Amino acid sequence: MTRRRRSLLPRTILLSAAAVYIVLASWGGIWERLLSPIMPDVQEYLYPRVGLWTLTWQHCVLVSVSSTLSILVGMGTGILATRSFGRDFLPAVNSLVSVGQTFPPVAVLALAVPSVGFGAEPAIIALFLYGLLPVVRNTVGGLEAVTPAVREAAMGMGMTELQALWRVELPLSAKVIMAGIRTSVVINIGTATIGATIGAGGLGAPIITGLASDNTAFILQGSILAALFAIIADAALDIIENQLGPASTQAGEKEDGQPQ
Amino acid sequence: MIRIENVSKRYEKSYAVRNLSLTVAKGELCCLIGPSGCGKSTTLKMINRMIAPSSGTITVDGVDVHEVPVATLRRRMGYVIQSIGLFPHMTVLANIQVVPRLLRWEESRSRKRALELLELLGLSPDTYGGKYPAELSGGQAQRVGVARALAADPQILLMDEPFGALDPISREHLQNQFLAIQQELHKTIVFVTHDIDEAVRLGTKVALLRDGRLVQYGSPEQLLAAPADAFVKKFVGLDRALKRLSRLLAADFLHPANSVARQAPPELLEAEFRRLEGSDCARYLWVTDEENRLVGWVDGNNTTEKRLNMLEDLVEIDPADISVRPGYSLKQALAMFVQQSVACLPVVDDERRLQGEIRLADVLKS
Ligand SMILES: Nc1ncnc2c1ncn2[C@@H]1O[C@H](COP(=O)(O)OP(=O)(O)O)[C@@H](O)[C@H]1O
Ligand SMILES: [Mg+2]
Numbered sequence: 138m139t140r141r142r143r144s145l146l147p148r149t150i151l152l153s154a155a156a157v158y159i160v161l162a163s164w165g166g167i168w169e170r171l172l173s174p175i176m177p178d179v180q181e182y183l184y185p186r187v188g189l190w191t192l193t194w195q196h197c198v199l200v201s202v203s204s205t206l207s208i209l210v211g212m213g214t215g216i217l218a219t220r221s222f223g224r225d226f227l228p229a230v231n232s233l234v235s236v237g238q239t240f241p242p243v244a245v246l247a248l249a250v251p252s253v254g255f256g257a258e259p260a261i262i263a264l265f266l267y268g269l270l271p272v273v274r275n276t277v278g279g280l281e282a283v284t285p286a287v288r289e290a291a292m293g294m295g296m297t298e299l300q301a302l303w304r305v306e307l308p309l310s311a312k313v314i315m316a317g318i319r320t321s322v323v324i325n326i327g328t329a330t331i332g333a334t335i336g337a338g339g340l341g342a343p344i345i346t347g348l349a350s351d352n353t354a355f356i357l358q359g360s361i362l363a364a365l366f367a368i369i370a371d372a373a374l375d376i377i378e379n380q381l382g383p384a385s386t387q388a389g390e391k392e393d394g395q396p397q
Numbered sequence: 398m399i400r401i402e403n404v405s406k407r408y409e410k411s412y413a414v415r416n417l418s419l420t421v422a423k424g425e426l427c428c429l430i431g432p433s434g435c436g437k438s439t440t441l442k443m444i445n446r447m448i449a450p451s452s453g454t455i456t457v458d459g460v461d462v463h464e465v466p467v468a469t470l471r472r473r474m475g476y477v478i479q480s481i482g483l484f485p486h487m488t489v490l491a492n493i494q495v496v497p498r499l500l501r502w503e504e505s506r507s508r509k510r511a512l513e514l515l516e517l518l519g520l521s522p523d524t525y526g527g528k529y530p531a532e533l534s535g536g537q538a539q540r541v542g543v544a545r546a547l548a549a550d551p552q553i554l555l556m557d558e559p560f561g562a563l564d565p566i567s568r569e570h571l572q573n574q575f576l577a578i579q580q581e582l583h584k585t586i587v588f589v590t591h592d593i594d595e596a597v598r599l600g601t602k603v604a605l606l607r608d609g610r611l612v613q614y615g616s617p618e619q620l621l622a623a624p625a626d627a628f629v630k631k632f633v634g635l636d637r638a639l640k641r642l643s644r645l646l647a648a649d650f651l652h653p654a655n656s657v658a659r660q661a662p663p664e665l666l667e668a669e670f671r672r673l674e675g676s677d678c679a680r681y682l683w684v685t686d687e688e689n690r691l692v693g694w695v696d697g698n699n700t701t702e703k704r705l706n707m708l709e710d711l712v713e714i715d716p717a718d719i720s721v722r723p724g725y726s727l728k729q730a731l732a733m734f735v736q737q738s739v740a741c742l743p744v745v746d747d748e749r750r751l752q753g754e755i756r757l758a759d760v761l762k763s
Pocket of ligand 1: 440
């Protein structure tokens with residue numbers, strides 16, 4: 138029962154944010170209706186160059202490609218760094234992760250352009266690198282948090298390294314890993330707007346154009362849609378995270394149970 | 398049969414185990430005992446290769462453990478650790494089925510086996526099968542740990558302080574149950590403990606270690622009767638005689654109980670007391686109800702002169718306070734004799750049905 142109630146809020150958020158998004162992106166005229174009373178001087182209320190759904194699609198591609206790469210590489214690195222043969226690299230990975238966290242995303246983007254040029258590729262590379270860190274951090278954290286006794290039992294029962302990982306360690310750290318993925322994806326959705334500065338398109342395009350041409354309506358359009366996008370992804374991933382088993386099963390063994 | 402031959406384990410600075418040789422015959426329950434840090438766990442873990450020895454060999458039924466693929470080797474040996482290490486994301490049943498599933502047993506067979514084992518360990522499958530480890534008490538979790546180790550019916554069981562984390566009462570209870578199970582299954586068991594009472598109680602053999610070396614190896618009786626040196630003597634403790642009692646079961650000293658039914662007429666009571674006159678436990682008659690359940694006693698001293706009246710003279714007792722189970726050790730029984738200052742104690746089964754009685758004189762003689 139409690140589990141059900143807990144997941145009701147993200148569901149509501151998900152559905153309402155999606156509904157608002159669909160209205161705002163499909164019905165161009167709504168922007169003029171909403172914005173003309175508060176900003177009467179604006180010449181053009183709807184971003185003219187590309188349709189909002191096209192921008193959405195571009196944004197989707199930027200985020201999904203970079204996040205998929207972040208998740209695969211991040212989990213892979215986290216898993217390898219916590220294996221007995223990879224343990225030597227764990228300190229290096231850990232410090233790389235914390236250094237990476239302090240790096241501003243714009244700087245990553247700026248560094249990517251000279252090496253790869255303009256367009257979607259440098260943006261994807263930058264987003265991938267930036268999104269890597271939460272995934273690695275949480276994968277390492279989640280796997281390290283598995284009680285040594287549980288690992289000892291798994292190996293002692295005769296599981297191979299891979300079986301112990303797949304049947305015991307990953308299920309037990311799934312929630313923590315998923316939380317890292319969620320952070321990574323949500324950060325990426327926001328950060329991807331900066332991709333427009335280097336010609337990657339996406340929901341950042343109206344923002345950048347609006348800033349250049351002093352059109353507040355464009356800026357609002359891009360940022361509201363990007364924000365909704367992030368809220369939708371966050372709620373969806375929250376729902377998945379909550380379905381990865383109640384936290385109580387991970388609390389470990391209690392010393393005293395209630396009598397039957 | 399497990400044969401440990403001249404095995405050492407060296408860490409950078411020191412030896413955890415040094416030139417250890419030990420043979421555990423089939424069906425034997427060998428307790429490894431010694432002070433903390435003496436190398437018990439290291440020895441145990443070298444058998445299933447959780448730790449690799451620095452030198453020496455370990456063979457099981459003549460085959461060097463290092464010649465068997467490590468996963469195969471471990472699946473053939475049940476392994477129980479002190480911290481239990483149940484998998485928190487799996488139900489009790491799934492935990493027990495881990496090794497059968499690794500061995501690709503058919504699901505129906507492994508499930509049936511898991512249910513049987515729950516039953517065997519005194520946990521109702523319906524109540525506990527679907528629970529998660531976090532919902533179990535320490536004693537219940539430990540039972541599941543033992544059931545999990547027994548799941549694939551291994552011939553060898555390695556147990557590292559399996560009952561160490563339990564309170565004394567649950568521990569004793571689980572020890573009794575475990576002894577009964579072992580009497581049925583005849584596994585070859587290596588059992589690590591730091592508790593000499595537990596070792597004497599459970600072991601058919603006891604190996605005492607000190608600083609990684611074997612100090613004495615023999616039956617508990619040998620260890621208690623003839624400690625090899627001052628260290629063993631000190632370790633076994635001054636109450637050696639008392640410890641021997643913990644190896645003897647009340648069931649083996651059972652006398653038929655002198656009892657009458659609650660509805661018995663006064664004449665029958667009197668006749669019974671006259672019949673008992675002069676015998677060891679002449680003072681008491683146990684009183685039972687229609688289903689032979691113990692309800693109390695009548696004291697012959699109170700009733701000799703006057704007419705016996707069951708309603709007045711019956712002393713009701715709570716069998717929880719003043720009776721022993723057949724599985725109790727004589728040491729437990731002795732504690733109760735002293736506590737209740739009586740010379741005779743009724744022995745009852747789980748349903749309070751009177752099975753017989755045991756006598757203080759027998760306990761003192763043995
Ligand atoms: N990984 C290790 N590195 C160094 N020393 C160890 C290691 N594991 C155990 N030891 C040492 O080996 C000795 C025996 O340990 P152990 O077998 O665990 O003792 P116990 O009899 O308490 O089970 C101890 O002195 C312990 O400090
Ligand atoms: Mg130990």
